[in-house]
Amino acid sequence: MQEPYYAVIFTSQRTDVEDGYGEMAQKMVDLAKEQPGFLGIESARETIGITVSYWEDKEAITTWKKQTDHLFAQQKGRKDWYSWYSVRICLVERAYEFGEKKEK
Numbered sequence: 001m002q003e004p005y006y007a008v009i010f011t012s013q014r015t016d017v018e019d020g021y022g023e024m025a026q027k028m029v030d031l032a033k034e035q036p037g038f039l040g041i042e043s044a045r046e047t048i049g050i051t052v053s054y055w056e057d058k059e060a061i062t063t064w065k066k067q068t069d070h071l072f073a074q075q076k077g078r079k080d081w082y083s084w085y086s087v088r089i090c091l092v093e094r095a096y097e098f099g100e101k102k103e104k
Helices: 021-035 058-065 068-081
Strands: 005-014 038-045 049-057 080-093
Touching: 005 038, 021 038, 021 068, 049 058, 068 080
Parallel strands: none
Antiparallel strands: 005 049, 005 080, 038 049
């Protein structure tokens, strides 16, 4: 990814309700990948979940937030899947890595 770009950091705590969560989470990842301006995504879940998606610009983020299926998933998340969440939008001005990332 070429800097600068944006990172949307979604940090969450789940409820005990499953009710299609895994399927919807995968659908949202697949759908995000189709959006103009999408650059990538990373996710981890232990006690809390953290998903970071990367975008070319703020307009791409706004378009994704308003996407119809994503709006439905947001409503379902607030109603059933999350007891708490936080969203942070950050400008990435510099990034670097060490080693080779191994995909699972």
